[in-house]
Amino acid sequence: MLASIGVGSVAEIFDRQIPAAVRLGRPLALPEAMPEQDVYEHLRALALRNVSAEDELCFLGAGMYDHYVPALVDMLCERSEFLTPYTPYQPEISQGTLQVMFEYQTAISELTGLPVSNASVYEGPSAVAAAAYMTKLHNSRRRLVVSAGLHPHALGALRTHAHGYGMEVVEVPLRDGVTDLDAWSEAIDEQTSAAIFAQPNFYGAVEDAATLSAEAKARGDAVVVASVDPIVLGILASPGECGVDVAVGEGQPLGNRLDFGGPSFGFFAAREEFLRRMPGRIAGETVDVDGRRGFVLTLQTREQHIRRERATSNICTAQALNALAAVVYLSWLGRRGIVQLGELLLARTHYARRTLAALEGVQPAHEQPVVREFAVRVDADVAAVKGRCAREGVNPGVDMHALSGRPEDRGVLLVAITERRSRADIDRLARTLGAAVAAEREAVVL
């Protein structure tokens, strides 16, 4: 090979191109190479030092949930044909990926009740920031009004990104567990680009989405953006039905594993008028020269590789494989399954809230309707209570104060229910939590 190139050594190829002063000249200080079986054992040993949802009774949520992922999702996502190609730049040999995108867009459009969906963005919180940027391109206004019911990570990501593209973020507080409607109406004016809320919100409460949307329109004709949990859209009024203009959210509940927080995907759906300002890839239907139906990446003049500094987003690689998992999962659930599952979550969540609220030293944090997650106020130190439950093999939920840093979240525990948590599991949670709270209160008194 060297003779063909006309050099004496591989080193010569580098020496002729890289100035000597910037060559490393020593080996990297990294551990030695390991054979495959040793790497497996090492990674397995690390995995064993984690307590996963496989190892304890887990009620953690707050954005990511331990739903069951059917075996066929793993099988399909592991197929070389889906796993190993790049973004489908050559549509003639990428019809599989492109049609998956088209089907995914259809499924998200159906779920959200909005006509247009892209083929995925990174994940939930950054999707909120991406939506806000789109509304800036849409109406050139500089103010974002945001409900405090948004996930703290979404608020954080929004602030980071908005500082970049030059928008002001105004936070509206909650009252009785939901967005304070008076404060919401007051904050929105004619300079408001977007009005953003979460459904259900960070405390598990179902917001009155239709009223929030109507108010945002009436007050300043702001673009209404909702960050939505997709798993409950079989039973909860869809964003489209509620007057929402742009629906985004964390897609992990749809057939994606927890993976300690990623990779998952963000979905992004909107009304028709936003189509040409959407971020990310979009698959469209067309025909080939023989008249055969096919799919291509379309509306690419929005994108960075064509439009460069005038692109509607800088996103390139997104989450195609995670979106495949989602469309397979949604097809597996099907038209009836998404409703059945929603009803099951609703009933079990209601049961769990009622059961926990009956415990001494535990009260619901609010009285609003909940569908898959709820916040309770614990009359004891949450971290200590969690520690006691952990010793019994139960993870009772998320310490809200640790996550949000808000003083009012001190003592609040967020409990998430999935179809994997049966009535017996919920009863066990109640026993364990009740005992832990009692023991902790006793310990403090002593």
Added chain:
Amino acid sequence: MSSENGRAALARPQAQPPLQREQARTIFQKGAPGRRAFECPVADVPQPEGEELLPARMRRRRPPALPEVSEPELVRHYVQLSKRNFDLDSGFYPLGSCTMKHNPRLHERVAALPGHARLHPLQDGERAQGALQLMWELQQALAEIAGLPHVCLQPSAGSHGELAGVLLTRAYHEDRGEQRRKVLAPDTAHGTNPATVTMAGLELVKLATDARGGVDVEDLRAKADPDVACLMLTNPNTLGLFEPNIEEIAAIVHGVGATLYYDGANLNAVMGISRPGDMGFDIVHFNLHKSFTQPHGGGGPGSGPIAASERIAPYLPRPLVSCREDGSFALELEGPKSIGRLRGFHGNYGCFVRAYAYIRSLGADGLRDVSEAAVLNANYLLAKLRERGVAEYLPLAYGELCMHEFVLSGAPMKRALKVRTLDLAKRLLDFGFHPPTVYFPLLVEEALMVEPTETETRETLDAFADAIAEILQEAAADEQLAAGAPYSTPVRRLDEVSAAKRPVIRQAL
């Protein structure tokens, strides 16, 4: 059969299994009412009727019209669809700038271990020590590879890392009381660079490329002023060339108080050989889905960690993983000068597991071997193409040698043979190859950007060179052949213009 098909059949017979050419039907067009795969767990709690649980006005009126299919139908549909894809496991994929190297299956196996895959991101740090250790070790390894002391793993992909980098630069200048508005980037830059600059609220200034294919240093000198926040550079650049004047470039940029940003898309050329930090870069983003062999999934997931110098470190996004004195690991959530968070949780951990497994499999020597073999393969393929007479029609755009990829210009081919680079790419599909990147970088006429990667054999490179030579030969004999290609794929050339003019982006139901 059309005459074009007939001609192609003579030129290169390729039998296709019939189902690959069936008319496409989506999952929404299959199944029947009532059919399902999902079996809902039994309702084991009371299910009150009416509005007790959810007021009627909050309830959905019409359920989403998801597919109604059985499990066998579902599996068959997606398996059949998968067969309409070309993939890296099936053949050569020399897509320039994308580093389509082999994806070891060990990585999928270890990422799927329940201790990683079913670990909730809000598990207490003390009960996720394995994950935090893995992230910390990866931070250390990436810092060593970059030659910069601090790493944040959070960004979701390369362009997200770029955005983090420009926001870091802004924060650094703002903290010093400066409002610098301009970001420099060469005209060869990836489209994500200029798009990122706009999203970060700054203004792009383009730099010219000199006759050797590097940054035009005189142009840089003229444009480097105290209003410049940053220079974004890919090195080796998108022409596959190492910046010969990198030291001078760094001196000019630092001389006006600006930062130097390294787009890590081409890191595969220099791992263990030359480090961005040693070249003078302040901020680096990695593409774990390129250099560190994440499977690309048809367009993600990726992962775009960033490395930073001491002066940039205070502004890094949070959380970071730190190692305590007792050897345990913790998430560091607060940083008084941090730009904040870019996304939820800690980043794409599943990608970290794979990248870490890759680094531990290869070690220091292995990573260096990767870059050496990648550069050797690219230069060998370039030489082989010259040997086969391809250079007459597709000359190298700049230089003599290349790093891990090279850019040819199809301009002579277009003039002499009436074959555009696009036609060549489409004809390559009939030969069973994924085409190289086409029409990028923009300053090369009819550009063809070839990145073979280190995991290809000499036989594959030879076969690819032969295919290009054969396509040029057949073009000399029949100039319409390439223009009609491909002939053997599940669909042939698609009407992209009407797709964009009248967008149909979902299945009508």
